[in-house]
Amino acid sequence: MQVELYKRLLKDKKTAPSSAKVLGRAYVKQVDVVVAQWARGPEIMISTKTMGSSFGNNMANRFEESYGDAKNLRGRHPLAAIGFVFLLNSSIHSHESASYERAVDMMRKLKAEFDVYDATALIIADWTQGSAEGIKARPDLVPEDLSIDKFFEDIVSAVLSRTPIDMHVVVREKREAREIPVPEQDPAVDSSLSGLEGG
Template structure:
């Protein structure tokens, strides 16, 4: 998996840091679908598309990258773009302040200490600890944005009920402890789901139902990826033409980011607000970690 992460990181590192918010008078989030297709293609080209979690990891890396494009600090978004992929923001700030001669040794020690830099982000919900796929958090604020990702490439009709049952329970568990968190569910399916009569309609219906209650997801997203099998594999196409607008990544990311902004004061996440509004706010970013009581 570490080699896959290195390939994922190479895809995003080679892309320009563009502002995803539109400037045509209508506030829209413009996802980098080209990066998404390239990331999904990596495990498929390696012959590991059907292995549990490989495609979902590609989605995790992409979603985290889109949140950084939105303006969230690189060290408050997990998975991070470089190892360790899960690291408290405050510890990352400390490492940056170290002299270069000490930083390399400290980073190496941290990478070996799984209790400090685990491979997965886990947070306590109302009833149990849950692995979270994509997360925006700071020590003083706790989780502010959570995304759960799932993927499925075959046996859709048999596996769908389990996927939605898991997703519904996870949302209740996390929302029970973090009522103000901006939370979403992203579902990646191979486009062959459309060949099974009625199954795609069932997926769309269930994804919409997962955002109808106030104490579950703020938003849900469906990504349909199309590719050829075996030696015929060439590239991945994202089939937005088969997905309703309200379940596409454009709407999904907009709701997630704006959910965080709506639930925090204007002097928090200033860079995100400035990117969204295409203007300088002239406000210093509040950093509770650096403040002391007078």
């Protein structure tokens, strides 16, 4: 019964949409990745931006947009883990080194305040404009504190620090490499399952 219901929900784009528009404090924001739970609401919201050229002309605009988006989402969802991933063409490093330094500085500043982003990541890759062929990530050009590994570590830490010990128990156990003698508490799932079993 539960599997059938799950399949039907995934087919219904009004119930389970593929795009995630989240109401913030001031406006609705299209978020690229959302993890939400019925009782807890949005737990993870990740926005992304890409820049392939004209770095010097557009970097300040990306900073303003990203900062404003974070404040908007944080204003309505203060306990959600909010992240920002910025994909840049590697030509920024070889041709516009000042813009590269600004991008690194910007990403660090976006997570420096408690009410902006919990995590930021910089992804730098080689690609030719207008082509999806031959894309190659360049982790060697990304500082460790802005790496994708650090990003996910910070996002998971934010979620776990803002939820009680009896939520996300399996994640906590894997992270701490120990068994936690606390049963998982998820009232929304428990009540929905009992309703299915009764029907």
